[in-house]
Amino acid sequence: MRSHGASRITNPMKVLLMQPLKGFVREPPNIPDIGLGYIATSLKKNGHLVHILDWNMKLTVQDFKEWLKEIQPDVIGIKIFTKDVGAAKKTISIIREAWPNGIIVIGGPHPSAVDPEELMEDFKKCDFAIKGEAELGLPSLVSAVARSWRNSKKDSITEEMLVKVPGLVWRNKERVFSNQIPFVYDLDNIDFPCWGMLDPNNYDVNMLGSAIKEGNVAPIITTRGCPGRCNFCSAFNVNGRRIRTRSPENVLKEILLLHDNYNVKKFIFQDNCFTSNRENLIKLCELFLKEKMEIEWDCNSYERLDRLTGETLSLMYRAGCRMIHMGIESGSPVTRKVMNKSGSLEEITEKVRVIQESGIKVCAWFMIGFPEETKEEMNKTISYAFSLGASLVMFSICFPLPGTQVYSYIKEKYKFDRIDWANFDIYTSQYPVSKLSSIELTRLLKGIRLRILIAKKFGRFISILKKKRR
Secondary structure, eight states: OOOTTOOOOSSOOEEEEEOSOGGGSSSOOOSOOHHHHHHHHHHHHTTOEEEEEOTTOOOOHHHHHHHHHHHOOSEEEEEOOGGGHHHHHHHHHHHHHHOTTSEEEEESHHHHHSOHHHHHHHTTTOSEEEOSOHHHHHHHHHHHHHHHOSTTOGGGSOHHHHTTSTTEEEEETTEEEEOOOOOOSOGGGSOOOOTTTSOGGGOOOOOTTOOOOSSEEEEEOOEEOOOOOOTTOOTHHHHOSSOEEOOHHHHHHHHHHHHHHHOEEEEEEOOTTTTSOHHHHHHHHHHHHHHTOOOEEEEEOOSOGGGOOHHHHHHHHHTTEEEEEEEEEOSOHHHHHHTTOOSOHHHHHHHHHHHHHTTOEEEEEEEEOOTTOOHHHHHHHHHHHHHSOOSEEEEEEOOOOTTSHHHHHHHHHHTOSOOOGGGOOTTTOSSOSSSSOHHHHHHHHHHHHHHHHHHHHHHHHHHHHHHHHO
């Protein structure tokens, strides 16, 4: 990948890449963060020294403070999701207390979606933010710091340096500036995540749909960007709307690396548009079969379900696909129109049938609580979800993410300029998006999840009875 101003230097900086401390995060994931892995590779390629604090590290606050003093990072990069803003602010306060001279840079989905001035107002204790894909911006910023730093003074970084950093958000004399966000269009030019630092051996991941009992699990991304116009999604703020695709050969190379070096036999393709390019999908499956790889994998198919024909699905199954995650979101035609979802429920029902007949399971994802959604419309979604026949059903509440139409709607509805993200809790919010109060919506969600749990246990009980009868 081209350095875009982050030329190799002779005085490397020590960089810590992390998320907010796990103890502060609600429902933290348990899977390697390949976003941090990609950035780590880019930083190392530009000559810097990198540490990663990933989700598998369970540090107490005191352990974290001592670890900071031990590794002495010059720059700390923190990836933030909107739901974790409060956790991020607590983490930053701890960093400032334990290691005050470190430069703090925030990035990820939340900083990419929020208005720059609002972002820097919320995060007064951070020095910079990076919007969009950080493989370009953060190495460029760190190298600029390395070239300018004298006697550990942050103020030696000049405006002339900062304006050249891709996607940078920065302050100068109480004003906030935001540089243009670039995208890499040939994804084969981006080096693989630093798997040596995200070692899959250090994670215990239960992959939905997999029957393989041995081997590790690793996430993979084959595309970036999503052309969808869903009113609740802010992913385009990070990766744009244009779909950019890695070549099947490039993807296979990373799969083989993980399989041979890290005993990975189960893969999670995380990109929303994995099935969007039918030619690439078929070629990748053919490569798996050619290599005679004994692997299993799941993927997402949020857009372009028409790519999933019976022939393609049969090939996917033979190549190791065991589950497809479908973002159906609603079983109400009225609500689907509000959220800008394409495809009719009849088409989705038929597609689920065809997928499962091929031997591939379906995990159907739904949400409730959309703008002006009534309990009647929510009940339509609940009824549809349980009548669909999917192997797994998952439910959540619509979250008013910054940069989305839902967020614009809620601001207009309640006549406020912004949400205090650090204290916002969708389960108790005084600003419900739908016709139901937050407490009513939360109660409904708990009932749905209980029903799902009972259905799972009942399904296992029936399966045991059938085995006994045999």
